[in-house]
Amino acid sequence: MNRAQNAPQAAKSIPNLGLKQRNTFGFDANAELAYEITASEQIPGVISDIAAQKLAWRVLGGGSNVILPAKLPGATLLMNIAGQEIIASDASATLLAVGGGVNWHELVAWTLENDLPGLENLALIPGTVGAAPIQNIGAYGVEIGDYIDRIEAFDTKDHAFVTLAKEACHFAYRDSYFKQNPQRFIVTKVVFRIPKSWNARIHYADLAKQFAKNSNPSAEEIFLAVCKIRTYKLPDPKVIGNAGSFFQNPIVPNEQYETLLQSHADLVSYPDEPGKRKLAAGWLIDQCGFKGQRMGLVGVYENQALVLVNHGGGSAQDILGLAKCIQDKVRAEFGVSLQIEPNIF
Ligand code: EPU
Numbered sequence: 001m002n003r004a005q006n007a008p009q010a011a012k013s014i015p016n017l018g019l020k021q022r023n024t025f026g027f028d029a030n031a032e033l034a035y036e037i038t039a040s041e042q043i044p045g046v047i048s049d050i051a052a053q054k055l056a057w058r059v060l061g062g063g064s065n066v067i068l069p070a071k072l073p074g075a076t077l078l079m080n081i082a083g084q085e086i087i088a089s090d091a092s093a094t095l096l097a098v099g100g101g102v103n104w105h106e107l108v109a110w111t112l113e114n115d116l117p118g119l120e121n122l123a124l125i126p127g128t129v130g131a132a133p134i135q136n137i138g139a140y141g142v143e144i145g146d147y148i149d150r151i152e153a154f155d156t157k158d159h160a161f162v163t164l165a166k167e168a169c170h171f172a173y174r175d176s177y178f179k180q181n182p183q184r185f186i187v188t189k190v191v192f193r194i195p196k197s198w199n200a201r202i203h204y205a206d207l208a209k210q211f212a213k214n215s216n217p218s219a220e221e222i223f224l225a226v227c228k229i230r231t232y233k234l235p236d237p238k239v240i241g242n243a244g245s246f247f248q249n250p251i252v253p254n255e256q257y258e259t260l261l262q263s264h265a266d267l268v269s270y271p272d273e274p275g276k277r278k279l280a281a282g283w284l285i286d287q288c289g290f291k292g293q294r295m296g297l298v299g300v301y302e303n304q305a306l307v308l309v310n311h312g313g314g315s316a317q318d319i320l321g322l323a324k325c326i327q328d329k330v331r332a333e334f335g336v337s338l339q340i341e342p343n344i345f
Pocket of ligand 1: 138139140141204205206233234243244245246247248249268280281282283286291303304305306341
């Protein structure tokens with residue numbers, strides 16, 4: 001077989017691509033030039049093209065954590081690299097390599113079907129495997145960073161493929177080395193390390209309630225419980241446009257937390273690193289009376305105040321206008337700044 005037969009085809013380029021179906025807010029957005037990336041080998045050529053034409057560019061995964069403007073000038077890379085395979089297994093762990101374009105929830109379901117429990121608390125989070133480590137997705141006491149062995153990416157600064165070991169990824173709450181270096185890395189493959197020993201993590205209030213009468217649930221039972229809770233609290237983007245939590249839970253110094261507690265005895269918070277406390281942004285927003293409110297075509301979800309929604313026909317401008325109202329009121333009421341979680345393109 002000659003080399004040409006092995007080489008993947010060049011990335012398909014599509015001018016003027018509508019992205020309404022590729023962002024979970026359901027905003028009308030148009031990419032001037034989209035490149036469909038189905039193999040990592042296509043990336044260097046695409047990045048060279050972009051550089052030669054001096055185009056603006058960005059990467060789009062599942063579109064579940066982005067706020068898209070009506071027009072995206074330059075190039076938009078659509079990450080569709082497929083495939084998942086077990087690449088090693090020993091007494092302590094299984095190594096699983098997964099293409100960046102694989103759907104996250106489908107991967108979680110696949111791991112359970114293949115007797116690789118561990119990721120069940122992260123069920124039903126929308127988006128792709130390649131996007132998940134960038135904001136270190138987390139839910140119900142588990143973060144994806146806990147399960148990552150290494151990440152393969154294209155480094156657009158050095159124009160070379162790189163492999164970053166877990167430690168080099170600097171995972172923290174909704175943060176990573178990739179997020180700290182925007183526009184630099186394009187994640188192509190994630191290698192997971194799934195330990196052979198497993199224990200149920202049901203300490204989060206919502207899950208503890210579900211398992212009040214069953215202290216020893218299986219991974220499948222936890223998976224189903226997480227799906228049930230998320231289905232109630234988070235609207236299905238196919239029905240109501242949203243990007244999950246719209247703000248990060250703010251982390252404040254202990255002194256500020258103690259002061260707030262004096263005036264708001266029922267303040268909801270979680271322990272964080274020493275000297276700091278993480279506040280429930282949903283509670284702060286709820287206290288300001290925003291839950292279930294509408295502002296034109298957008299609003300705050302009725303079952304979870306941390307989720308902003310597009311009721312249909314809304315735009316990035318509308319959602320950012322609502323976000324500003326919420327940030328201003330929460331700052332005035334509690335002296336706390338809320339950071340927007342999705343990427344604003
Ligand atoms: N709360 C209210 N009113 C609300 C919402 C929340 O009072 O409208 C209070 C409740 O007391 C609730 C607490 O805030 O118990 C925390 O709410 P919840 O359990 O829904 O979690 P969260 O802190 O709002 C975070 C993540 C979610 C993740 C859940 C469960 C962030 C920004 N969000 O939300 O992640 O699913 O914990 O672990 O950290 C996402 O990032 O898109 C996301 C959904």
